[in-house]
Amino acid sequence: MVFICNGGTCAKGGADENTLALRAHLTKHGMDDEIHTVRTKCMGQCTSGPIIFIHPEGAWYGGVNPEIARDIATQHLLQNTLLKPQLCFPEPDALVLQPVTFSAAKAE
């Protein structure tokens, strides 16, 4: 599940464009039925915003723009690989991504 902060600070930084870019990318890859996205209010990480939080891994991505949002969709969600430069919490070595099995092989 993807939580996309659309609180005031993140909104000023382009959260709506990030939301649209990430969702469009998931749709393009036929994954919008597999990966749920949620717009949230402030998640308390404004100084690192715009923020995207991935559950259940607990990955907090900061400084997100539409290109990075698409990279999160492609690399983290579809290819199960961290975007280390954008990861603001926790340290990359503290995260263990679980392989995701989708109902169809759409991650190519």
Ligand code: FES
């Ligand atoms: S507005 Fe996004 S973390 Fe505060």
